[in-house]
Amino acid sequence: MIEAVDVFNAFQDHRGDAIVTTTGRAGRHWKNISTNPNRDVALGGAMGHTASATFGLAVGLPDEKVVLFDAEGSLLMNLGVLATISGKKPKNFYHILLDNESYATTGGQPVPNAEEINYAGMAREAGYASTHEFNDLEDFVTNIGSILDETGPVFVSVKIFAEVENAPIALRVREPARSRDETIRDLRAELGISE
């Protein structure tokens, strides 16, 4: 198991100009680590669909590297997206799954078959160009740079520690963050895309 914040710090060293999206509890670390927020875009808003929206972005911007930090609970809600992505084969799409084996935002209940399921195996058999699995930080740090140079679609499954949030939603303290609309506006401005 790896701390999610360490995964993001290791990725940051190799990010370059990649466009980055995140979902799930662990994804909240990224905004405190990213040094290029204009290329960070929030694409949540419907259960399991951040992956589909990020895939659409990658197809629409074939000259940009697009990296998604997904969560296994989210992926399970939209598992067919593995076939969709594999079918279209976006060469610029990097799908990094942070697998904490649980629904961390709802109290840490396990996802179905949490300990035995093999997401990288699913992605491999669906047809991703390459897949990788990590359960050790040093191994991840050593390899993430070269993985980001591979031709997509690439799938990377990383086992992380769960950071369980168990307070009622109304009592949770939220750090200030840009809205989805604001991140979209900023990304378009960064890329020179008019509405």
Next chain:
Amino acid sequence: MTQEQAQILRPETLIEEFKKNGVTHIITIPDSETNYLYELMVNEPSLDIIPVSREGESMSTALGLNIAGKVPVCLIQNTGMLESGDSIRGMALNAGFPLVMVVGYRGWTRHGVTPDTAATYTEPFLHAFGINYYLVEQDEDGDRISAAFAEARETRRPVVVLVGDEYHGFNR
């Protein structure tokens, strides 16, 4: 043109409307009634076809494409639209971008009586979500498709084109 021909909605009409409105991507799950339309789209160089695994993916994929400056259309069946409620809510309505969804109206009949509950719930579903729609049955309705695009652009909301032409034309 014979009376029979005039009543057919030709798939070429949809392609022409897509081109007229600058459509770049068709996000779709092919269904048994639209084989010929699918073949036409695949062979149309101005369109990039994105097959998805479940209809709910189509709205979120469309959002990503819209952010990239593209003009996507979702082409699905009404059964798939019913499945897509949370995606329509969170990725289309809440996102506030122009999106035309072309929806095959399975079970539709002109006389209004159908044993198919897919048709029974189609228009009440759209009413519940506050989504406007245009019914297209034959070629002379083609301008309604451009009206849907214009409304989507003006309101920055999803607008549906219901294709009530299930059993001829697209699958000739």
